[in-house]
Amino acid sequence: QVQLVESGGGLVQAGGSLRLSCAASGGTFNSYTMGWFRQAEGKEREFVAAISWSGGSTLYLDSVKGRFTISRDNAKKTVYLQMNSLKPEDTAVYYCAARWTSVATLVTSKSNDYGYWGQGTQVTVSS
Numbered sequence: 307q308v309q310l311v312e313s314g315g316g317l318v319q320a321g322g323s324l325r326l327s328c329a330a331s332g333g334t335f336n337s338y339t340m341g342w343f344r345q346a347e348g349k350e351r352e353f354v355a356a357i358s359w360s361g362g363s364t365l366y367l368d369s370v371k372g373r374f375t376i377s378r379d380n381a382k383k384t385v386y387l388q389m390n391s392l393k394p395e396d397t398a399v400y401y402c403a404a405r406w407t408s409v410a411t412l413v414t415s416k417s418n419d420y421g422y423w424g425q426g427t428q429v430t431v432s433s
Contacts, residue, residue, distance in 0.1 A: 328402030
């Protein structure tokens with residue numbers, strides 16, 4: 307079983323950047339597909355990005371393509387979300403999620419596919 311702790315959120319002006327980190331403990335990190343989701347106030351949680359445990363496959367929400375980059379360091383058991391050119395509509399609580407898989411290239415945007423979740427970190431983008 308894996309435990310996830312996010313960090314790196316905060317307040318930033320539109321056009322700025324933040325890097326979120328998600329540190330994992332327990333389990334075998336390089337057997338987990340990792341994902342980032344977000345939930346804005348009053349809205350449903352939505353998929354942002356995912357990366358396979360090999361790191362070779364990634365998947366992004368259309369509205370963040372070209373601005374956000376997901377990456378992972380299996381030795382450090384950490385997944386990152388680099389967020390550039392932030393917009394007010396990116397304001398949300400960002401959650402890290404993990405899905406165990408034997409498939410090195412698996413990525414998925416479905417929240418129900420992920421069995422482990424962090425507590426979330428707030429990202430606020432001011433206009």
